[in-house]
Amino acid sequence: MAPPPSKGSGGSTRTYEIQRYSGGRWMLDSVADDKEMAVAVAKSLTSGSRAASSVRVMAVQQFDDGQFSEVTVYRSTPIDDHNAEAVVRKLKVEDEVKAFREQRDFERKHKDDPPPAPKPRKKGRFADFILALQLAFGIGLTITAIQMLRIVMH
Amino acid sequence: MSNPAPEKRLVLRMLDLWRKARKDAPLPHASDITVADVGADAGHVYLIDVLDPAGPRYLYVGSALQTPGSPGSGTLVADGSDETVLTLTSRHWREIVERHVPVTRGGIGRHAGRSVLYRSIMMPLADASGRITTLMGAVNWRALEEQHGTAAE
Numbered sequence: 001m002a003p004p005p006s007k008g009s010g011g012s013t014r015t016y017e018i019q020r021y022s023g024g025r026w027m028l029d030s031v032a033d034d035k036e037m038a039v040a041v042a043k044s045l046t047s048g049s050r051a052a053s054s055v056r057v058m059a060v061q062q063f064d065d066g067q068f069s070e071v072t073v074y075r076s077t078p079i080d081d082h083n084a085e086a087v088v089r090k091l092k093v094e095d096e097v098k099a100f101r102e103q104r105d106f107e108r109k110h111k112d113d114p115p116p117a118p119k120p121r122k123k124g125r126f127a128d129f130i131l132a133l134q135l136a137f138g139i140g141l142t143i144t145a146i147q148m149l150r151i152v153m154h
Numbered sequence: 155m156s157n158p159a160p161e162k163r164l165v166l167r168m169l170d171l172w173r174k175a176r177k178d179a180p181l182p183h184a185s186d187i188t189v190a191d192v193g194a195d196a197g198h199v200y201l202i203d204v205l206d207p208a209g210p211r212y213l214y215v216g217s218a219l220q221t222p223g224s225p226g227s228g229t230l231v232a233d234g235s236d237e238t239v240l241t242l243t244s245r246h247w248r249e250i251v252e253r254h255v256p257v258t259r260g261g262i263g264r265h266a267g268r269s270v271l272y273r274s275i276m277m278p279l280a281d282a283s284g285r286i287t288t289l290m291g292a293v294n295w296r297a298l299e300e301q302h303g304t305a306a307e
Contacts, residue, residue, distance in 0.1 A: 030169065030256040031249075037165065037258055037273070044166050050173065 011064040016073070018042045021054035035059065039074045046076055053078055164195060165258050165275045168292045172256060172277045181254065181280040184288045189214055195292060200240060202231060202247055202276075202289040210247050213288065215240065221266040239265045243274035243293045250276045251286050262298065270295040 016038030019026040029045060032038035035057070042055040054077035060070045171191060175182035189196050197218035204210045210231040220226060224238040234241030242263045250257050260273040274293035278286045 028253070028255050030258065031253060032258045034258070034260055037260070040163070040166060041169060041258070044170065048170070048173075 012061050014059060014061050017058045017060055017070075018045065019056050019058060020045055020052035021056075021077070022052065026056065029055075035073060042074055042076065163273075164198060164292055164294045165273055167195060168192070168199075168275050168277065168290070169256055169258075172290070181278055181284065181286065184279040184281060187279060187290060189216075192292075198294050199290065199292045200244065202244060202291065203287070204247060204251055204289060205287050206230075210244075210289075212244075219293070237264045237267070239263060239270060239272045239274070239293050239295050242272065243276065244289075244291055247276065247289055250278050250289055254278055254286065263295075265295055269298040271298055 014033075016032045016035055018029045018032065018038055018041045020029045021027075029052075030041055032041060038057045042057050045052045045055045054075075056072055056076070057074035058070045059073045060068060062068045171187060172182060175186040175191075189199060189201070192199050197216040199214070199216045200219060201213040202210050203213050208230060212225055212227050212229050212231065215225065215227050219238070219240045221238060223235050224240050225231070225234040231241070231244050231247060234244070236242065242261075242265075243259060246257065246259060256275055256277040258273070258275040260271070262269060262271055264270070265272070272293055272295035274291060276289050276291040279288040279290055281287045
């Protein structure tokens with residue numbers, strides 16, 4: 001449950017009018033004395049089978065001398081939704097452009113640099129083992145060939 | 155497809171009921187919403203007849219609102235005690251009749267001898283001619299911790 005509403009200062013009362021756009025004008029839908037509740041009511045108007053396309057909450061300050069002032073504290077219209085989506089899209093495009101520019105600048109900066117030297121191959125134990133095996137096989141083959149030659153010579 | 159989660163706030167549940175009953179009319183007909191339609195919230199609901207010659211009179215008071223000292227069905231709104239959330243919230247009946255829209259109010263008050271934080275709504279119901287005949291109200295509350303003053307050390 002929301003806390004009690006704050007009263008306006010200087011001998012005034014504040015209410016929140018929930019309004020929906022219908023028939024080309026704003027219609028009063030309901031009244032609340034608490035901003036949080038008023039916004040919740042306004043949001044509930046935009047859902048359901050009979051949802052209003054546009055709603056707003058006006059804070060109305062009524063002074064003891066009969067004067068009053070009002071200010072919009074919440075608004076939801078298709079244009080607002082469209083603008084919000086457009087802002088998100090714009091930010092996304094800006095991020096993509098920034099990333100592209102950074103990549104392009106990096107490539108331009110390092111365009112004249114000599115190509116990086118190939119990294120020396122790391123020889124592991126397996127490579128050493130294969131090399132030793134090849135040497136042993138080569139030596140064995142050579143010895144065998146010499147023995148065969150000696151037999152033939154005799 | 156799963157059903158949407160039920161609204162937790164009594165005020166919004168009541169407002170949703172009122173809007174559905176209204177359909178395309180400015181106000182719902184008094185016979186379009188009954189206490190039976192409110193379901194489990196009926197104990198927190200009250201009805202006021204604003205056309206009674208003696209003044210606005212409670213037509214129905216939910217069981218949760220019936221505490222010792224609180225007005226019951228048939229009692230004039232003006233005769234209610236300030237020590238109940240029923241009277242605290244229903245005393246603003248005139249605003250709903252003048253503005254023709256539901257009004258929600260909240261605040262701190264006394265109920266059943268305790269300080270409570272309450273939230274309420276009153277909604278207008280009309281007859282066939284569009285004249286407001288009845289107000290349907292609903293209120294819930296929770297007890298506030300009593301503040302005991304202690305001397306600063």
